[in-house]
Amino acid sequence: MGESGRKLIDENGLRIDGRRLDELRPIRMEVGLLANADGSAYIEQGKSKIIVAVYGPREVHPKHLGLSDRAIVRCRYHMAPFSTQERKSPAPSRREIELSKIIREAFEPVIFSEYYPRSMIDIFIEVLQSDGGTRCAGITAASLALADAGIPLRDLVASCAVGKVEGRLIVDLNDEEDKEGEADMPVAYIPALDAVSLLQMDGQLTEEEFVEALKMAKEACMKIYQMQKQALKQKYVEAKEAVEEQE
Amino acid sequence: MPLLVERRQLVAPGDLLAEGEYLAGDNAYKDDGRIYAQRLGLADVRGKRVSVVALKGPYMPRVGDLVIGRIVDTTLGGWIVDINSPYTANLSVSDVMGKSFSPEMVSLTKILAIGDIIIAKISAFDRTRDPALTIKERGLGKVEGGVVIDLTPTKVPRLIGKKGSMINMIKQLTGCEVIAGQNGKVLIKGRNLKMVELAIHSVRMVEEQAHTSGLTDRIRKFIEEKK
Numbered sequence: 001m002g003e004s005g006r007k008l009i010d011e012n013g014l015r016i017d018g019r020r021l022d023e024l025r026p027i028r029m030e031v032g033l034l035a036n037a038d039g040s041a042y043i044e045q046g047k048s049k050i051i052v053a054v055y056g057p058r059e060v061h062p063k064h065l066g067l068s069d070r071a072i073v074r075c076r077y078h079m080a081p082f083s084t085q086e087r088k089s090p091a092p093s094r095r096e097i098e099l100s101k102i103i104r105e106a107f108e109p110v111i112f113s114e115y116y117p118r119s120m121i122d123i124f125i126e127v128l129q130s131d132g133g134t135r136c137a138g139i140t141a142a143s144l145a146l147a148d149a150g151i152p153l154r155d156l157v158a159s160c161a162v163g164k165v166e167g168r169l170i171v172d173l174n175d176e177e178d179k180e181g182e183a184d185m186p187v188a189y190i191p192a193l194d195a196v197s198l199l200q201m202d203g204q205l206t207e208e209e210f211v212e213a214l215k216m217a218k219e220a221c222m223k224i225y226q227m228q229k230q231a232l233k234q235k236y237v238e239a240k241e242a243v244e245e246q247e
Numbered sequence: 248m249p250l251l252v253e254r255r256q257l258v259a260p261g262d263l264l265a266e267g268e269y270l271a272g273d274n275a276y277k278d279d280g281r282i283y284a285q286r287l288g289l290a291d292v293r294g295k296r297v298s299v300v301a302l303k304g305p306y307m308p309r310v311g312d313l314v315i316g317r318i319v320d321t322t323l324g325g326w327i328v329d330i331n332s333p334y335t336a337n338l339s340v341s342d343v344m345g346k347s348f349s350p351e352m353v354s355l356t357k358i359l360a361i362g363d364i365i366i367a368k369i370s371a372f373d374r375t376r377d378p379a380l381t382i383k384e385r386g387l388g389k390v391e392g393g394v395v396i397d398l399t400p401t402k403v404p405r406l407i408g409k410k411g412s413m414i415n416m417i418k419q420l421t422g423c424e425v426i427a428g429q430n431g432k433v434l435i436k437g438r439n440l441k442m443v444e445l446a447i448h449s450v451r452m453v454e455e456q457a458h459t460s461g462l463t464d465r466i467r468k469f470i471e472e473k474k
Contacts, residue, residue, distance in 0.1 A: 038305070039303075056305075056333070057305055057333040058333055059333065059334065059335060068375065071333075112276075112285065115307075116305075116307075116333050117374050117375075118333075118334070118374075119333035119334070147259065147260050147286070147287055148287075148303065149303070149305075150286055150287070150301060150302075150303035150304030150305060150399075150401065151286075151304075151305075152260070152274065152285035152286055152304075153260040153261065153285060153286070154260070154261065154276065154278075154283065154285070155260060155261030155283065156259070156260055156261050190261075191261065192261040192263070192278070192283050193278070228259075229259050229261075229262070232259045232287055233257050233259060233287070236257055236287075236302065236458050237257065239455055239456060239458070239459070240456075240458065240459050243456055243459045243465070244459075
């Protein structure tokens with residue numbers, strides 16, 4: 001049951017926002033919108049809105065933090081005070097510190113950090129408006145920002161959550177489904193390596209449900225992955241078309 | 248063993264480029280017999296070598312590169328220079344002054360002040376230490392005038408063109424001096440303000456349209472029309 005006591009899945013098998021069980025929210029991605037950052041991206045996934053900036057590789061300060069064989073990767077996931085219903089303190093919370101760490105670890109397998117020893121790569125994820133699934137959308141957008149910064153990557157990382165609501169598995173949970181549902185499992189997937197670089201779960205799933213949920217998450221990630229590729233190429237395709245039109 | 252991309256096709260990181268007996272060139276990597284792109288760019292195939300001409304990326308110093316840098320600090324024996332790369336470069340006094348330098352007599356900032364722009368060459372660089380610069384050759388040293396504009400470092404070869412075709416054309420048509428640092432800094436010097444503006448605009452065109460073909464002709468047309 002939802003907040004107002006209404007059902008989260010109606011008799012037609014549709015969710016509170018009218019989606020089917022395996023349907024993603026509408027997603028919009030934009031790349032390279034910040035002039036000061038080396039790479040940047042913006043994502044809207046349903047009502048969640050996130051902006052990501054990437055700096056680097058750049059000099060490490062203080063210098064002793066640098067590693068002699070590879071670049072260090074730092075990540076800050078942060079929610080703006082105005083991103084939630086109730087004002088959120090701008091100081092990093094326990095949750096944000098944890099997410100920063102796991103998001104960084106989700107990217108470590110794809111970044112060729114050994115190309116840039118004694119340097120650092122900074123990823124800043126700023127949640128402007130939160131409606132669930134922000135860590136996943138943050139990872140999706142951060143992949144784009146890293147690629148936009150020209151940092152060599154094994155692949156883009158795509159991310160999406162799968163959860164359980166009223167006994168049924170659903171893809172890409174929004175805030176209410178996350179809070180009222182029985183389980184939530186965010187997954188980050190690297191298609192070229194066929195590897196999962198982030199997997200968390202709260203709530204409970206049976207073994208069969210878990211296997212099915214992972215399958216659904218991969219499928220959802222592949223859909224997002226296609227959108228990421230398109231968003232990256234978009235700007236260049238448009239510039240090329242504009243030139244060809246002139247002639 | 249198929250090749251999965253055409254030459255000059257736009258690819259993104261993780262795009263599968265080829266399978267089998269191919270070799271991974273620049274901005275590409277091989278994993279389990281498959282070659283993938285590392286960066287957003289244009290695919291390039293030379294024989295068995297599949298590479299990507301990157302559209303964006305940081306500048307990695309290479310010995311012999313001409314760079315345009317800015318003095319950011321002085322040390323006991325030289326200057327620290329920002330060369331628009333993950334590493335700052337060092338310029339040693341002995342390289343500028345010869346042996347006659349005595350620190351108690353001359354202040355380093357009298358020779359090159361913080362904020363000064365220099366044209367230099369990378370004389371030494373390996374992964375363990377910051378790059379060293381030299382300004383001993385002809386044409387190198389402090390920049391006394393002109394405009395420095397930014398270009399994505401990976402697009403510098405495009406600005407220069409095949410055997411300098413693009414940059415020479417811009418120089419010839421505008422009458423400006425155009426010096427392209429490999430680190431993505433371009434120095435433009437000229438007497439005629441309008442021509443300088445045209446040269447700047449041409450570099451901007453390279454930035455925006457580096458991935459399209461027929462760019463040299465388009466820029467030539469642009470300059471001739473506006474002249």
